[in-house]
Amino acid sequence: MLTRSRNVLLSVVAGALLVGPQARADDFGCQVLLCLSNPRGNPTSSECAAVLAKLWRHLAKPWASMPTCQLVGGEAGAPQSSRAVEVYDPFDPCPTGMHPELGWVSLSPEEEPRYSGPDQGSTFSGVAPRACVANWVGSYTRREFGTFAGYEVRIYDRIVWQAPQPPRAIDVYVDGVFQQRVRW
Secondary structure (H helix, E strand, O other), rough: OOHHHHHHHHHHHHHHHHHHHHHHOHHHHHHHHHHOOOOOOOOHHHHHHHHHHHHHHHOOOOOOOOOOOOOOOOOOOOOOEEEEEEEEEEOOOOOOOOOEEEEEEEEOOOOOOOEEEEEOOOEEEHHHHHOEEEEEEEEEEEEOOOOOEEEEEEEEEEEEEEOOOOOOEEEEOOOOEEEEEEEO
């Protein structure tokens, strides 16, 4: 389904790329959406490199907004909910079936717990690595030696650690389904 929707989007937007000087004013937004939806990540064609260079210049302006793509209504199967949304987030979305967790996490009581959240071992602008977790197994209180102080450690069966990145990004949706995050 997603492949069919993406193919419809590609054919609609490819037509906009080929029109040339007679193109409508909103074609730039459609060109941006096509180039950002490249599943290989960075653009590989010279046309996309030029479109995205223009986008980065546009977004660098104060109060600039993300260009939109008005797909022609009434075309059978046209993915009307395909869009690109500017976000400010130092992390990528968690993998499917996982969610972000803040606090102390571990895979077992025997493993050294790690902190997921701000201000603990920061690596990018005061942001520590983030844990994406799945399937909570349990928790325990870890006591500091010689004190009564302790903290809760949550145990999960899967943990994926994400390093923070520059936070300016664009989320690409095709037929209403998140496809990828492109950083700039």
